[in-house]
């Protein structure tokens with residue numbers, strides 16, 4: 001058999017091999033794009049001696065040890081933000097926004113909403129979504145905006161109390177995770 005035919009015969013079975021499973025194997029509810037940055041954290045108390053990356057101001061809605069994943073993807077001048085929650089209150093609707101400041105003991109530490117154009121009320125001027133959890137306390141939400149963050153001006157993702165709010169006001173800040181967008 002000529003060498004070229006032998007090489008050709010080898011190519012067929014290789015081409016028929018199944019594609020490899022995606023790397024990582026993380027328990028994500030959402031696929032992680034190749035170019036994404038991912039922050040995984042567990043919510044901890046806001047007044048800990050060592051500041052936690054993710055803090056809860058309302059443990060009845062966002063218990064200690066519950067989990068958050070924030071995935072930030074950038075492509076062609078657009079930015080996508082995906083939030084995955086696990087172990088939180090459910091069924092529930094958590095408004096989730098990107099804020100300018102870092103999380104802190106004081107819920108107000110996270111500052112105002114990041115705005116792409118200051119003062120604009122355009123629909124996609126801020127990163128806003130609603131994370132709807134099921135009875136199992138897990139939920140995910142994603143949004144894409146047609147711009148990229150100005151570096152160093154957006155530092156947190158805040159979960160507001162939402163509904164049902166129980167003893168809280170819906171706009172109260174229930175939890176916060178530091179993300180350098």
Ligand SMILES: [Cu+2]
Nearest residue numbers: 097113158160
């Ligand atoms: Cu907000």
